[in-house]
Amino acid sequence: MSLRFDNKIAIVTGAGCVGAGWGNGRAIAVRLAEEGTRVLAVDRDRARLDETLELAGDARASITPWVCDVTSSSSVAAMAAACIETYGSIDILVNNVGGSAAGGPVELAEEVWDSQVDTNLKSVFLACKHVLPTMLAKGAGAIVNIASTSGLRWTGSAQVAYAATKAGVIQLSRVVAVQHAAQGVRVNCVVPGQLHTPMVETRLAKQRAGGDVDALLAQRQKRIPIGFMGDGRDTASAVLFLASDEARFITGTELVVDGGMTARCD
Numbered sequence: 001m002s003l004r005f006d007n008k009i010a011i012v013t014g015a016g017c018v019g020a021g022w023g024n025g026r027a028i029a030v031r032l033a034e035e036g037t038r039v040l041a042v043d044r045d046r047a048r049l050d051e052t053l054e055l056a057g058d059a060r061a062s063i064t065p066w067v068c069d070v071t072s073s074s075s076v077a078a079m080a081a082a083c084i085e086t087y088g089s090i091d092i093l094v095n096n097v098g099g100s101a102a103g104g105p106v107e108l109a110e111e112v113w114d115s116q117v118d119t120n121l122k123s124v125f126l127a128c129k130h131v132l133p134t135m136l137a138k139g140a141g142a143i144v145n146i147a148s149t150s151g152l153r154w155t156g157s158a159q160v161a162y163a164a165t166k167a168g169v170i171q172l173s174r175v176v177a178v179q180h181a182a183q184g185v186r187v188n189c190v191v192p193g194q195l196h197t198p199m200v201e202t203r204l205a206k207q208r209a210g211g212d213v214d215a216l217l218a219q220r221q222k223r224i225p226i227g228f229m230g231d232g233r234d235t236a237s238a239v240l241f242l243a244s245d246e247a248r249f250i251t252g253t254e255l256v257v258d259g260g261m262t263a264r265c266d
Contacts, residue, residue, distance in 0.1 A: 003036030004244045010092035011083050013070050013127060014146075015041035016048025017232075019198030024146060025096040026052045027232035028239050033059035035240060037092065040083040042068045070097050070123035073130075080130040090134045092243045095124045095169075096146045099199075100162035108161060116161035121168045128176060132185065139184040142243045145173045146235065149193045149258050156194075156223060170254060177252030186251040190238045193258020194220040196229040226259035 010032050017023035029041040041063050043049045049065035069075040083090050098120045101112050124145050135141025149155050151166030170189050177187035238255045256262055
């Protein structure tokens with residue numbers, strides 16, 4: 001069987017998951033491996049990576065776990081070096097690390113703002129900084145950054161730092177895409193909407209629904225015209241398309257994965 005990513009090498013950050021099930025990064029890492037990619041699966045928590053390996057089944061043989069703090073330049077540099085040492089090169093980079101914090105400028109603590117900027121935006125900058133030289137040297141590469149519909153519009157709650165940093169990821173991607181298009185490197189964003197991932201149960205329900213997961217799911221579902229919530233596997237499918245040669249003429253753009261939520265005017 002012909003696979004889309006035979007002999008390709010990828011780094012996927014945030015490849016663990018905060019709970020059981022298919023978060024974005026876990027699904028992306030496993031789906032890439034299933035399609036023939038050799039994957040450096042990166043997370044700050046080794047136990048979460050071990051869970052990803054367990055869920056990967058036979059594809060785990062193509063996944064190497066790597067612990068990294070993606071907000072640290074030295075740690076990200078070591079990550080890129082480890083991928084080259086392990087697999088010989090880097091063809092695909094997926095920047096998936098991120099998380100939200102509730103509150104507008106009045107409510108949000110300054111240190112939380114700084115942490116959100118580091119986690120959601122600086123991490124993307126650092127990974128691009130340390131991986132792009134390898135891609136530019138070989139004249140080819142695909143970077144897919146995971147943004148959020150919160151970076152495009154109001155999505156139901158005040159989370160000013162998350163919204164601002166995810167908007168920043170989108171614009172960073174556009175700039176880098178144009179800068180390096182002629183050198184064979186494509187850069188795009190996947191923009192997930194309100195998916196049902198493990199983060200809903202472990203974090204968001206506590207922030208927004210007093211711990212009532214069912215209530216939060218109902219609130220989110222009402223915003224989605226298609227009638228159901230996707231999960232990390234839907235994000236992964238979009239990433240695989242943009243990372244593949246099928247998207248060879250696509251760069252500097254966003255693929256929204258939200259069941260039609262952003263298209264609504266209300």
